[in-house]
Amino acid sequence: MARLCYTTPMPHLRRCCSSSTSPPSRHWDPRPAFAAATERVRAGTLSPEDAHHLFDELLLQANPVPERSFNDFLAALARALSSAALRDGHSLALGIFNRVCREEAGPCVTPPTVCTYNILMDSCCRACHPNLGPAFFGRFLRTGLKADQIVAINLLKCLCHAKRKDEAVNMLLHRMSEFGCVPDAISYSIVLKSLCDDSRSQQALDLLQMVRKGGACSLDVVAYSTVIRSFFKEGEVRAMDKAKLVLQQMVDNGVRPNMYTCMELIHEQRVSPNVFTYAIVTAALCRMGRLSDAMDKLNEMIAMGLQPNKVVYHSLIQGFCTHGDLVKAKALVSEMMNKGIPRPNIVFFSSVINSLCKEGRVTEAHDIFDLAINIGERPNVITFSSLIDGYCLAGKMDKAFGVLDANTFEYFKENMCKRISRWK
Numbered sequence: 001m002a003r004l005c006y007t008t009p010m011p012h013l014r015r016c017c018s019s020s021t022s023p024p025s026r027h028w029d030p031r032p033a034f035a036a037a038t039e040r041v042r043a044g045t046l047s048p049e050d051a052h053h054l055f056d057e058l059l060l061q062a063n064p065v066p067e068r069s070f071n072d073f074l075a076a077l078a079r080a081l082s083s084a085a086l087r088d089g090h091s092l093a094l095g096i097f098n099r100v101c102r103e104e105a106g107p108c109v110t111p112p113t114v115c116t117y118n119i120l121m122d123s124c125c126r127a128c129h130p131n132l133g134p135a136f137f138g139r140f141l142r143t144g145l146k147a148d149q150i151v152a153i154n155l156l157k158c159l160c161h162a163k164r165k166d167e168a169v170n171m172l173l174h175r176m177s178e179f180g181c182v183p184d185a186i187s188y189s190i191v192l193k194s195l196c197d198d199s200r201s202q203q204a205l206d207l208l209q210m211v212r213k214g215g216a217c218s219l220d221v222v223a224y225s226t227v228i229r230s231f232f233k234e235g236e237v238r239a240m241d242k243a244k245l246v247l248q249q250m251v252d253n254g255v256r257p258n259m260y261t262c263m264e265l266i267h268e269q270r271v272s273p274n275v276f277t278y279a280i281v282t283a284a285l286c287r288m289g290r291l292s293d294a295m296d297k298l299n300e301m302i303a304m305g306l307q308p309n310k311v312v313y314h315s316l317i318q319g320f321c322t323h324g325d326l327v328k329a330k331a332l333v334s335e336m337m338n339k340g341i342p343r344p345n346i347v348f349f350s351s352v353i354n355s356l357c358k359e360g361r362v363t364e365a366h367d368i369f370d371l372a373i374n375i376g377e378r379p380n381v382i383t384f385s386s387l388i389d390g391y392c393l394a395g396k397m398d399k400a401f402g403v404l405d406a407n408t409f410e411y412f413k414e415n416m417c418k419r420i421s422r423w424k
Helices: 010-014 030-043 048-058 067-079 089-101 103-108 114-126 132-142 149-161 165-178 185-197 201-214 221-234 239-252 259-268 275-287 291-303 310-322 326-338 346-358 362-374 381-393 397-405 410-421
Strands: none
Touching: 030 048, 030 067, 048 089, 067 089, 067 114, 089 114, 114 132, 114 149, 132 149, 149 165, 149 185, 165 185, 165 201, 185 201, 185 221, 201 221, 201 239, 221 239, 275 291, 275 310, 291 310, 310 326, 310 346, 326 362, 346 362, 346 381, 362 381, 381 397
């Protein structure tokens, strides 16, 4: 492998060490170099050539790289976003580890730990090489290390991504206990989703019933909903009966169905949700901050020929205002008005402004104040009071007076000035 000259960015990795081209000291501490390399990975400036060059330097050292430094470096590679310098950090992490395992590394790196193998097996899935995961697991077992829950979960992910579903089921039901690991809700959910994605919903249902009878763990609503959705997606015979069975298991196990579970059942029963159904679902999504999903519901109801009402739009506008996307909020206001639906009034905006000010988000509240004025709403006493109290609470008295100075609502000034004076 060609060595990089020191006019490349490589000196930044070793500025704590020698910057000459002479062999480094036998007492060179590799930790600063690996720490610098890890930071460059996170910044997106470390290339594969730099990484391998660092390894070349490592071979010349007497001091082994501590496991923490090496694991941090591998983890950074595995999580690195694609950049001009590094396109595929997952594959590079696997390549670096393979070099470590060769004899050429000798004692230069401390033996891999459980954490090291967890990083590698996760990288196998992310790098779209899931079949390498079981191979790393076999190497892991030969080291004599004891498997933990994360190792088992990463192995299940690799098997499922590699379409080795039967092996994943066998690992879940039998082999995990041999390694001293107890299958948990995450383990079962991974395998259940994989079976459903492979149109094996009946096997997923059988697995659900085994969990219920064995009492091994408690599954969450996502696991149950995945199986219900799979029955309907496959067009399974007696799909509704089987879905009701899963739903009953949910309730019996103390798991509350969520709105997605209910929507699956509603659609299958050919019961068309009405505007009120969508209004409830949209409001719930907006309260959870899931605005993209809420917009999907808006588009879905329009596609079904349902006309969104004021409640639906108000929920969306409040959601976007609260999360700082005023451009989208203003677009929704315009959409309402174009459809002949009355726009939100100042009472609505005052409520949003008041909530934001109480959370200390007074700058965002002022942006909504400006939005209300721009669309033609006239602030009232509550609007001014909320915004002024927010600035005063933040200790920004000049901005509190500025709220009045910037507007022409003279009849508010006297009362508002008295309000500000109480904060002094």
